[in-house]
Each structure stands twice: as structure tokens, then as C-alpha cells.
Amino acid sequence: MASVGVITRALCKNVINTGRVSTIRNTGFIKFYSTAPQYENIKTEVVGTKKNVGLIQLNRPKALNALCKPLFVELGKAVKDFDADEKIAAIIITGNEKAFAAGADIKEMQYNTYSSNTKEGFLQEWEDISNCGKPIIAAVNGFALGGGCELAMLCDIIYAGEKAKFGQPEINIGTIPGAGGTQRLPRYVGKSKAMEIVLTGNFIDAQEAEKMGLVSKVFPVEKLLEETIKLAERIGTHSPLIVKMAKQAVNQAYETTLKSGLLYEKSIFYGTFATEDRKEGMSAFVEKRSPNFKNE
Numbered sequence: 080m081a082s083v084g085v086i087t088r089a090l091c092k093n094v095i096n097t098g099r100v101s102t103i104r105n106t107g108f109i110k111f112y113s114t115a116p117q118y119e120n121i122k123t124e125v126v127g128t129k130k131n132v133g134l135i136q137l138n139r140p141k142a143l144n145a146l147c148k149p150l151f152v153e154l155g156k157a158v159k160d161f162d163a164d165e166k167i168a169a170i171i172i173t174g175n176e177k178a179f180a181a182g183a184d185i186k187e188m189q190y191n192t193y194s195s196n197t198k199e200g201f202l203q204e205w206e207d208i209s210n211c212g213k214p215i216i217a218a219v220n221g222f223a224l225g226g227g228c229e230l231a232m233l234c235d236i237i238y239a240g241e242k243a244k245f246g247q248p249e250i251n252i253g254t255i256p257g258a259g260g261t262q263r264l265p266r267y268v269g270k271s272k273a274m275e276i277v278l279t280g281n282f283i284d285a286q287e288a289e290k291m292g293l294v295s296k297v298f299p300v301e302k303l304l305e306e307t308i309k310l311a312e313r314i315g316t317h318s319p320l321i322v323k324m325a326k327q328a329v330n331q332a333y334e335t336t337l338k339s340g341l342l343y344e345k346s347i348f349y350g351t352f353a354t355e356d357r358k359e360g361m362s363a364f365v366e367k368r369s370p371n372f373k374n375e
Contacts, residue, residue, distance in 0.1 A: 155207030
């Protein structure tokens with residue numbers, strides 16, 4: 080989950096934002112404020128017209144949001160807190176206009192060893208994100224390289240700004256992706272494209288990423304966050320219980336055979352008929368009214 084190191088720093092030398100980010104510039108849409116607990120490396124806010132969307136901003140602008148361990152510990156806690164909050168329907172992870180996350184903090188891992196990685200469970204904090212039951216949407220502007228690309232792929236949906244850049248450049252510094260890059264990327268874009276990206280370290284732009292299926296939609300930079308919040312709000316109009324079950328069923332497709340996946344899907348489908356929200360949803364449809372879901 081490394082970044083491209085010297086190469087990335089050279090590319091980004093003239094675009095580093097040296098101030099603390101309190102707003103996403105040019106969006107005119109939302110401000111980020113630190114809320115309890117006070118985080119050092121991220122900012123959180125509850126947004127949306129119904130205040131049901133948890134927004135997390137990676138906030139290491141001087142390092143292009145490089146993913147150091149303290150940042151990921153805070154990110155995991157924020158995700159778990161939003162996941163446990165019954166008022167939150169979906170979670171958004173974003174960065175700033177320059178970078179979603181330009182990779183891992185190379186200085187932090189430079190002297191790691193095979194033994195230390197194994198004993199300390201290096202990267203285990205990433206499981207807090209993958210274990211989240213609620214939908215997580217990545218809103219990617221700027222660089223999403225190495226661990227940044229892996230973090231975006233760890234989310235359930237990726238929306239990108241038109242200037243976003245994706246890549247797995249670990250090969251340039253003598254290692255390979257270690258937080259899902261070699262496993263999730265082929266599932267998104269197929270073996271051939273994944274091999275090309277991983278073995279060359281080349282970047283791909285937002286338009287190519289959308290064409291390959293890595294990204295769902297591309298927006299102007301200043302519209303990205305607004306559109307991502309709209310998506311989260313749309314998800315929030317549905318039963319939270321059924322949304323969680325649907326997420327589980329889709330994720331199962333990447334972890335099993337088609338036959339086993341179909342059996343799993345059917346069991347989840349049957350299970351929805353034991354919920355009050357399924358009964359309410361179908362009754363509302365028949366009666367031509369809006370459903371009143373209760374998460375039951």
C-alpha cells in the first residue's frame with residue numbers, strides 16, 4: 080500500500096496545500112468541523128437535509144493525506160461510531176481537491192521488517208472499514224495512489240472528480256500492494272488491466288477508471304461532494320436493515336462461486352420476508368404511498 084515516493088513528490092511538489100483544510104474549496108456546499116472526539120488526522124461532520132450522512136475527511140494536507148497508522152486508527156474509530164449511530168444511513172470518506180490519499184506514509188514503514196509486520200499485524204486497522212455494515216462511499220478528488228486507491232476500493236461505491244488519478248505504484252519502490260490492491264483491483268477491472276496497473280505503476284485518470292468499472296460516476300471537481308451526499312441521501316430513503324442485507328449479498332459475490340452466491344442471495348431474500356420493513360415496503364407500493372420504514 081505504498082505510494083510512488085519520490086516520483087509522486089515530484090509530480091505533486093507544486094500542488095501541496097500547506098494550510099489546514101476547513102472547507103472543500105469551490106464547492107460552496109459543506110464545511111468540515113472537528114467534533115468530539117477531537118481528531119488529529121481526520122475531520123467528521125453529519126450532513127444531508129435529514130442529517131443522516133456521516134462525512135469523514137482525511138486531513139493531512141501537507142502530506143497529501145498519506146495514510147499513517149494514527150490516521151487509520153482515527154478513521155476506523157470514526158467509521159465504527161457512525162456505523163453504530165442509528166441516525167446515520169451511509170458514510171462518505173473524502174480528502175481534499177489535491178488528494179484523496181496519495182499513498183502510505185513511506186517514512187513510517189521504511190524500517191519495517193517481515194517479522195515486525197507479522198508480530199504487530201501491520202495494516203490490521205483496515206478491517207474496521209471492511210467490517211462496517213453501512214454503505215461507505217468514497218468521494219475521490221486528486222490523487223488516490225497506493226493505499227489511497229486501496230482505501231477507495233475498500234468502500235462500496237466510488238465517485239470521482241474529473242481530475243482524479245488512481246494507481247498502484249508500489250512496484251516503483253520495491254514492494255507490492257498490501258491492503259487489497261492485488262485482490263480487489265482484478266475484481267473491479269479484470270485481470271489484464273489489473274496486471275498492467277500493478278506491474279507498471281502507471282496512473283489512470285477518472286474517465287478511464289469509470290470506463291473500466293473502478294468508478295461509478297465522474298463529476299466536476301466542485302460538484303463531487305454535493306453529488307456524493309445526494310447519493311448517500313438516496314440510499315437513506317430505504318430501510319436501513321434491508322440496505323445492510325443488500326450490501327452483504329453483493330459483497331458475497333466477490334467471495335464465493337456463482338452457485339454458492341446464488342444460494343446466499345436467496346437465503347437473504349427469503350430473510351427479508353421476516354422483517355416488518357419488507358411488509359411495509361410492499362404494502363406502501365400496493366397502496367401507492369411512501370413507505371415508513373422502521374429498521375425492523
